[in-house]
Amino acid sequence: MENTDKLRDSFPDAARDIKINLQNVLQPGTLNLEQTWGVAVACAWAARNRQLTHALVADAKAKGVSDAVLEDAKAAAVMMGMNNVYYRFRHVMGKESYEQKPARLRMLRLKQVASNQVDFELFSAAVSAINFCEACLKSHEHVVLEGGLTEDQVHDAIRIAATINAAAVALEAI
Numbered sequence: 001m002e003n004t005d006k007l008r009d010s011f012p013d014a015a016r017d018i019k020i021n022l023q024n025v026l027q028p029g030t031l032n033l034e035q036t037w038g039v040a041v042a043c044a045w046a047a048r049n050r051q052l053t054h055a056l057v058a059d060a061k062a063k064g065v066s067d068a069v070l071e072d073a074k075a076a077a078v079m080m081g082m083n084n085v086y087y088r089f090r091h092v093m094g095k096e097s098y099e100q101k102p103a104r105l106r107m108l109r110l111k112q113v114a115s116n117q118v119d120f121e122l123f124s125a126a127v128s129a130i131n132f133c134e135a136c137l138k139s140h141e142h143v144v145l146e147g148g149l150t151e152d153q154v155h156d157a158i159r160i161a162a163t164i165n166a167a168a169v170a171l172e173a174i
Contacts, residue, residue, distance in 0.1 A: 001026060002062070003055035007171065015170035021163045030153045035119055036160065037065045038073045042123040043161045045077030046130045047168035056164075068114035075109050076123035083107065084133035091135045118147035125154065126161040 004026065008019045028036045037060040044053040057070060082105060090098045113120040125140035141154055 001059045003058045007052060007055050007167070010174055011167070011170045012173050014173065015166070018163065018166045018170050022167050025156075025160045025163045030150070030156045031122075031160075033063060034065050034069045034115070035122060035153070035157070037063060038069045038115075038119055038123050039126045039157045039160045040164055041070055042073035042076045042127050043130055043164035044168065045074055046080065046127040046161075047165050049168035049171055051171055052164070052168050066115065069116075069119070071114045072116075072120045073123050075113075076120055077127050079107065079109055080124050080127040080131060080133070080136065084128055084131035084136050087135040088131070088133040091133070118144055118149060121147065122149065122154070122157050126157045129158050129161045130165050 001023070004022065008022055011019050026036060026040060031039070037056070041053065041056050041060055044056045060070060086103060086105060110120075110124075111117075121140045121143045125137055125144060128136035128140055144154055145151070
C-alpha cells in the first residue's frame with residue numbers, strides 16, 4: 001500500500017480517523033482481495049479524486065489484483081454515474097408516470113463484466129451508496145445476496161465506500 005500510505009500521510013489533522021480507517025478497511029476480511037480492492041477503486045472513481053484513484057489502482061496492481069477487476073471497478077463507477085442519477089430522479093419524483101417510462105439508456109456493460117458478475121454488482125452497490133441512489137443500492141444489494149454474498153460482506157463494502165469518499169474529501173482539504 002505504498003502509494004496509498006503516502007497519500008494518507010498527507011491528510012490534514014482533521015482526517016486523523018480517516019487515515020486509520022483507510023488502512024484498516026483495505027485489509028481483506030469478509031471480502032477477498034479482489035473484492036476489497038475492486039470496491040475501493042470503484043469508489044475512488046466515483047469520488048472523482050484522481051490522486052486517490054491512481055494510488056489505489058497502483059497499490060491494487062502491486063497486490064496482484066487482476067486488470068479485469070480494475071476494469072470492472074471503473075465500469076461500475078461510470079455506469080452508476082449514469083444510472084444513479086436517472087433512477088434517483090425517478091425515485092425522488094415518486095410519480096407513477098415516470099416509473100412507467102422506459103429508460104432507453106444503454107446499459108449492456110452491466111451484464112458484460114470482465115471478472116465476476118456478483119463482484120461487479122458489489123462494486124455497483126458501493127458506488128450507489130456514495131451517489132445515494134436508494135433504488136440502485138437496494139437492487140444491487142439484492143443481486144449480491146442472491147449471488148451468495150452475505151450482509152456482512154455488503155456492510156464491509158459500504159464501510160470501504162464511506163472511507164474512500166472521506167479520503168477524497170480529506171485530500172481536497174489539503
